[in-house]
Amino acid sequence: MAYWLFKSEPDTWSWDQQVAKGAAGEEWNGVRNYQARNNMRAMKIGDRGFFYHSNVGKEVVGIVEVSALSHPDSTTDDPRWDCVDIRAVKPLPRPVTLEEAKADPRLAEMALVKNTRLSVQPVTEAEWRVICELGGL
DNA sequence: GCCAACGTTGGC
DNA sequence: GCCAACGTTGGC
Numbered sequence: 001m002a003y004w005l006f007k008s009e010p011d012t013w014s015w016d017q018q019v020a021k022g023a024a025g026e027e028w029n030g031v032r033n034y035q036a037r038n039n040m041r042a043m044k045i046g047d048r049g050f051f052y053h054s055n056v057g058k059e060v061v062g063i064v065e066v067s068a069l070s071h072p073d074s075t076t077d078d079p080r081w082d083c084v085d086i087r088a089v090k091p092l093p094r095p096v097t098l099e100e101a102k103a104d105p106r107l108a109e110m111a112l113v114k115n116t117r118l119s120v121q122p123v124t125e126a127e128w129r130v131i132c133e134l135g136g137l
Numbered sequence: 138g139c140c141a142a143c144g145t146t147g148g149c
Numbered sequence: 150g151c152c153a154a155c156g157t158t159g160g161c
Contacts, residue, residue: 009147032145033156054147098148117146117155143158149151 003123004039004049005112006064006086015051015061018088025067025087028120029075036120040084041070049086050123050131052112059095060131064088092135106130 068085
């Protein structure tokens, strides 16, 4: 199983909205970046991801799961853009802020820290464990 | 195929 | 609100 990180501005799409979608999940649409799209194309059902609030909060707030494989993004007719569906699994007991991630030497190579502009990122298993630990899981 | 101009993201 | 980093576009 692979691990990922999904960024969203809470003003646009928040963790609470994701939770409200329940087990059905929701399209992770609107991504217009090739790297991010390629990451989504590589995802499999059941892969886990962090849900990160950018701009407001700047923290990992919860864990999601891929509930549908990559398919055309319904918000555009442009065939270049695909997306997966994700559903909320559980919140982190304690959100992990970007500041904390930056302060932890084990996360120095994390895309969240090194490549702030990428909106859908791969996360290594080691990084996954560290964030979970910091988040109180 | 290069690169300048432009647009967007996201931290501060 | 600013600006740095980065990605994309389009002229040549």
